[in-house]
Structures are given as C-alpha cells and as structure tokens.
Amino acid sequence: MTIKNPHVLPEQPLLARLQRNLIGIFLISFLLLDGLTFAVTETLFRHDLLVHAQNNMSQIWHKQQDDETQEILHNDFSFRQTSDNFITTWDIAASKHIVQSVAYGPGIPFPLKNIFPFYAYLKPTHHASFVIIKRGSLQILVGTDPLWHNGQFVGWIQSVYSLGEMQIATRVLAKTSLIVAGFMGVLALVLAYGLSKRNIVPIKHALQRQRDFVHNASHELRTPLSIIQTSLELAQEDAQGELKGFIDSSLSEVHYLTRLLTHLQRLAQQDSGILALDYQWFDCAPIIEDVIDAFQEPAKQAQMAIKSQLTNPLMIYADPTLFKELLIILIDNAIKYGQHGGNQITVQSLLSGRTVSIRITDNGKGIPPAVQTRIFERFFRASPQNGHGFGLGLAMAAWIVHMHQAHIHVQSEPYYQTTFTVDFPLPRRGSP
Ligand SMILES: Nc1ncnc2c1ncn2[C@@H]1O[C@H](COP(=O)(O)OP(=O)(O)OP(=O)(O)O)[C@@H](O)[C@H]1O
Ligand SMILES: [Mg+2]
Structure with a gap:
C-alpha cells in the first residue's frame, strides 16, 4: 500500500474550514x-x-x-x-x-x-x-x-x-418573491459571513494564546537545555565506566527533548504562518552524510547499520535547515521503528528528470496498512510501545514537504521493507 501526499492540516485550513461550515x-x-x-x-x-x-x-x-x-x-x-x-x-x-x-x-x-x-x-x-x-x-x-x-x-x-x-x-407574486429572495440571499450571505467571522474570533484568540504559549515555552526551555547539553558533553569527555553510561543516556534524552522543542516551535510557526523560509540551491549530499554520521552511534546501539547510496553532488532547491530536519525525522523513525525486526537502513538518492528523490528504507516491523493513512496526523502514533515520541515527526515532515511543493509517500510491507520517499521538484535555475 502506498500513501501519497498526505493532507497537512494545521490550524489555518481547519479554521477556514470551520468558517466555511x-x-x-x-x-x-x-x-x-x-x-x-x-x-x-x-x-x-x-x-x-x-x-x-x-x-x-x-x-x-x-x-x-x-x-x-x-x-x-x-x-x-x-x-x-x-x-x-x-x-x-x-x-x-x-x-x-x-x-x-x-x-x-x-x-x-x-x-x-x-x-x-x-x-x-x-x-x-x-x-x-x-x-x-x-x-x-x-x-x-x-x-x-x-x-x-x-x-x-x-x-x-x-x-x-x-x-x-x-x-x-x-405569477406576479412568485416573480416579486424571486427578486426579494435573491436580494435576501445576498443579504443572508453577507450576514452569514459576518456572523461566522464573529463566532470564530474567540476560537482564533484561544488558539493564538495556545500557540504563543507553546512557542514561548519551547523557546524558554531551549536555553537551560542547551546549558545542560554542553555540561553533559564536557562531563562525557572525562567520564568512565558506569558514570559514562549515565551521561550518555542523559545526553540522548537531552537530544530527544531538544528535537521535541524544535517540533513544537515549528508547529507553532506553521500555524501562525510566520516562518520565512530561506530557499536556495545547494548540494544536499554532504548534509545527508552529516545526518547519517550523527545517527551512526544510536543506530549501532539499536544494532542497525545505516548505509547510503547518494549521487554526488546532489543539487536541490530548498531551505537547508528544514531539509536537514526532514532527514532527521525520517532517519530517526527508521532507527526507532526499524530496529523492531530489522537491522538495515538505506538512504538513497535518485535523480530523474527535474525531480530529486530521497528514499529512506528500513526492514523493520513496518506500518500496519489500516493506519498508514493516519501517520502524518499530528500526535498520531501507530505503536506507542515502540520507543518514546509524540507523534509529531511525520506531521512536521508533511509540512516541510508541503512548503517545498514536494511530495512524500510511504510504502510499507511489514517485516520486509518500509520506504519513505520524498520527491523534490527542481525549478529551472534562475526561475524562482
Ligand atoms: N519507519 C517506520 N516504521 C514503522 N512505523 C513507523 C515508521 N515511521 C513512522 N512510523 C509510525 O508512524 C508514527 C508517527 O510517526 P512520527 O514520527 O510522526 O511520530 P513519533 O516517531 O511517534 O514521535 P516523534 O517523531 O514526535 O518523536 C509512529 O508512531 C510509528 O508508529
Ligand atoms: Mg518520529
């Protein structure tokens, strides 16, 4: 089963839909x-x-x-x-x-x-x-x-x-009524629009407050977390034995929390639509290699191997920060869920026509067909017992892909192969 181009449903379209209703x-x-x-x-x-x-x-x-x-x-x-x-x-x-x-x-x-x-x-x-x-x-x-x-x-x-x-x-009455009804219809439309707008204002305000809170809280938490991270990294250098083990696991929790904060901040930005993206041409192969390197250690701990098959150079037109976040989300998932039954992750690039495709494949337990359509929803987790998470990664991924007019699809055959593919369209140089 293949799931293509999931619907990204941040608050803006939801509110618009509510207003339309x-x-x-x-x-x-x-x-x-x-x-x-x-x-x-x-x-x-x-x-x-x-x-x-x-x-x-x-x-x-x-x-x-x-x-x-x-x-x-x-x-x-x-x-x-x-x-x-x-x-x-x-x-x-x-x-x-x-x-x-x-x-x-x-x-x-x-x-x-x-x-x-x-x-x-x-x-x-x-x-x-x-x-x-x-x-x-x-x-x-x-x-x-x-x-x-x-x-x-x-x-x-x-x-x-x-x-x-x-x-x-x-007949005269019907004709007159039709004209009056037409007039009333327009009036009704104007009134309906005005009333719906009025009714939606408190919801908008409540969402705005919630968004501000998420944004501010994740911003405030980021500073102490990065201090803890730096201290732990310093301590890690001299630590040995059991202490090193404690520090390693504390560091991985800090990394997890930092990523969660990034997701929350991104979601708040996504909902308010205030994020200005920095689109540019760049070679994404080194970024992919960097992310793979960063994940080698966690992959080893999960008894998995990550290998890459990349075209070099691999030019794409995207926001480099968001591109990196997208890869982190997909490789993190491949390790987190692929380790249950699998041992291998492949990150592959394909160039066909004016499309660059990045594929991340694992051979773990996969995604049950019944929930494949839901994995891009915010806070949805198909298998909450497999490692921690908030169900935000793929929602973020879908949004990043959406912002690049790219496409994401998933193909999963449980215990055989799960592949997430992202297709980036390449604009003509100088056109964007
Ligand atoms: N490679 C994969 N193999 C199997 N299941 C997957 C894979 N990738 C995602 N999933 C399923 O999709 C769900 C949603 O993934 P998502 O990345 O959005 O959230 P999460 O990993 O649970 O939490 P978070 O990414 O916020 O830490 C996961 O809970 C998991 O059930
Ligand atoms: Mg995830």
Missing part, C-alpha cells in the same frame, strides 16, 4: 427561513384569492338566480347562450338537473367543449361546493349549488369561474 449553516438557515416565509405568504395569498373568487362567483349566481332562473325554467331548460358572461344552460331532463355554465373572469370564454367534460367529474351535493380543475395551463373553479324554485329543490346550478386572474397574480 459556519457560513453554510447560517446561509442554509436564512434561506430556509426565507423559503418558509415565501411558502406561507404564497399559501395565504392563494387562499385569499380563492375565497375572493368564490365570493365573486356566489354573488353572480345569486344575482342570476334572482333575475334569470325563472327565465331558464320557463324556457324548457334548453341549451342556449344568453349573454357574454352567462353562456349556457343545459338541461339534463331525466335527472331533473339544470346545469348552467357561467363563464366569468379573464381567460374567458372557454370553448364549451372544454367545459362540459368536466361535469362528469363533479358529484353535486345538497350544499354548495367548489372544485378546481386544471386543463393545461388553465385553472377553473367549478362551483355547484342547489337550485330552488318557489321553495322547491329543482336541481343544481353549476358555474365555472376562470382562475386566470389568480394565476396571473400568483
């Missing part, structure tokens, strides 16, 4: 509220218009019943047209039902053949009832009312009222 949450809430308001307004508006249409229709009926029903009844309920609004009457003699169609309102007249088939769907009751029927883009309100003559129920009167007016009004 907050904006999303605020925006969705605003838009939902906006949509809900529109839906409620539209429903109330439609309801109002419908009631208005029904009232209108009832008024026309009653007027027509008073003025014209007599005439209809006396005219043998024939099919005829009486006026523009009052189009037809229709007698269904067998069931003694009078069906009257009154077309009224904008969008009228409907062709009669379009209206009559609707009656088939209507089931008149003894109470007035209204049904909305849709035909294509047309909507009509069909009302059914009992018809009385001289106090006697004689049948039904059905009337058709075009809802064209309502449709037009609803």
Whole structure:
C-alpha cells in the first residue's frame, strides 16, 4: 500500500474550514427561513384569492338566480347562450338537473367543449361546493349549488369561474418573491459571513494564546537545555565506566527533548504562518552524510547499520535547515521503528528528470496498512510501545514537504521493507 501526499492540516485550513461550515449553516438557515416565509405568504395569498373568487362567483349566481332562473325554467331548460358572461344552460331532463355554465373572469370564454367534460367529474351535493380543475395551463373553479324554485329543490346550478386572474397574480407574486429572495440571499450571505467571522474570533484568540504559549515555552526551555547539553558533553569527555553510561543516556534524552522543542516551535510557526523560509540551491549530499554520521552511534546501539547510496553532488532547491530536519525525522523513525525486526537502513538518492528523490528504507516491523493513512496526523502514533515520541515527526515532515511543493509517500510491507520517499521538484535555475 502506498500513501501519497498526505493532507497537512494545521490550524489555518481547519479554521477556514470551520468558517466555511459556519457560513453554510447560517446561509442554509436564512434561506430556509426565507423559503418558509415565501411558502406561507404564497399559501395565504392563494387562499385569499380563492375565497375572493368564490365570493365573486356566489354573488353572480345569486344575482342570476334572482333575475334569470325563472327565465331558464320557463324556457324548457334548453341549451342556449344568453349573454357574454352567462353562456349556457343545459338541461339534463331525466335527472331533473339544470346545469348552467357561467363563464366569468379573464381567460374567458372557454370553448364549451372544454367545459362540459368536466361535469362528469363533479358529484353535486345538497350544499354548495367548489372544485378546481386544471386543463393545461388553465385553472377553473367549478362551483355547484342547489337550485330552488318557489321553495322547491329543482336541481343544481353549476358555474365555472376562470382562475386566470389568480394565476396571473400568483405569477406576479412568485416573480416579486424571486427578486426579494435573491436580494435576501445576498443579504443572508453577507450576514452569514459576518456572523461566522464573529463566532470564530474567540476560537482564533484561544488558539493564538495556545500557540504563543507553546512557542514561548519551547523557546524558554531551549536555553537551560542547551546549558545542560554542553555540561553533559564536557562531563562525557572525562567520564568512565558506569558514570559514562549515565551521561550518555542523559545526553540522548537531552537530544530527544531538544528535537521535541524544535517540533513544537515549528508547529507553532506553521500555524501562525510566520516562518520565512530561506530557499536556495545547494548540494544536499554532504548534509545527508552529516545526518547519517550523527545517527551512526544510536543506530549501532539499536544494532542497525545505516548505509547510503547518494549521487554526488546532489543539487536541490530548498531551505537547508528544514531539509536537514526532514532527514532527521525520517532517519530517526527508521532507527526507532526499524530496529523492531530489522537491522538495515538505506538512504538513497535518485535523480530523474527535474525531480530529486530521497528514499529512506528500513526492514523493520513496518506500518500496519489500516493506519498508514493516519501517520502524518499530528500526535498520531501507530505503536506507542515502540520507543518514546509524540507523534509529531511525520506531521512536521508533511509540512516541510508541503512548503517545498514536494511530495512524500510511504510504502510499507511489514517485516520486509518500509520506504519513505520524498520527491523534490527542481525549478529551472534562475526561475524562482
Ligand atoms: N519507519 C517506520 N516504521 C514503522 N512505523 C513507523 C515508521 N515511521 C513512522 N512510523 C509510525 O508512524 C508514527 C508517527 O510517526 P512520527 O514520527 O510522526 O511520530 P513519533 O516517531 O511517534 O514521535 P516523534 O517523531 O514526535 O518523536 C509512529 O508512531 C510509528 O508508529
Ligand atoms: Mg518520529
């Protein structure tokens, strides 16, 4: 399994992601509220218009019943047209039902053949009832009312009222709402951005305080540590026997603490983004050899051998200090974890095209596939029982690689071979 280009997640991107999420949450809430308001307004508006249409229709009926029903009844309920609004009457003699169609309102007249088939769907009751029927883009309100003559129920009167007016009004409402919603959307975005920014400020401050503390504490601890280191190194020169052993192990603890402080300081710098890197062309082969030399003693103690296969010279474009730190992290890991089951570490360089690759291989117990994706996370340790550590080395390595637009990948086959490869791109000379 190969893990390539791990995500480096320092606080800046995390905060940006948090802010983006907050904006999303605020925006969705605003838009939902906006949509809900529109839906409620539209429903109330439609309801109002419908009631208005029904009232209108009832008024026309009653007027027509008073003025014209007599005439209809006396005219043998024939099919005829009486006026523009009052189009037809229709007698269904067998069931003694009078069906009257009154077309009224904008969008009228409907062709009669379009209206009559609707009656088939209507089931008149003894109470007035209204049904909305849709035909294509047309909507009509069909009302059914009992018809009385001289106090006697004689049948039904059905009337058709075009809802064209309502449709037009609803369309106007929708258009207006869309414009208002667009405006509200922009307002919501601005508000969401402002609110998210406001909410993130205390988190930013808390992180800043924590970062300052880590930075200051590691800075303050560095001076006494380097005094202890110098004293121990002086004492080491004359020490013998058991005392030398104590001093050696104390020195290795001091080295470990110094490295930890460097990591912590680097992480604080990484999060605040205030580290100015010193990119330059240099031959990295001597630096690699220096680091290998420095690790020869700890490797011997871990019964491991480090060998190098380097191209000489090996020019790269990078920050020399960070490059050295990267190597220290990877070789330190190769010794610390490779010694469990392995005895050999190889540091290799490869030049292909415009890429310089550095490979550090060990033959130790390796990294279980399930956690390979996590080893670059801060504070993650796959095997805490194997030597001490804080799980910061590879997070640092990923950041250093990121700062150089380089790539890091790991390939691990437990108890056979674990290889970390860093690919440095080589810019054209004079271009950066
Ligand atoms: N060469 C390797 N072989 C096996 N496991 C490794 C190797 N390199 C890293 N790991 C695993 O990845 C984990 C993370 O490594 P990392 O260097 O980030 O932290 P650490 O070594 O535990 O602590 P620190 O480097 O902060 O002292 C380690 O705990 C170890 O489980
Ligand atoms: Mg480490």
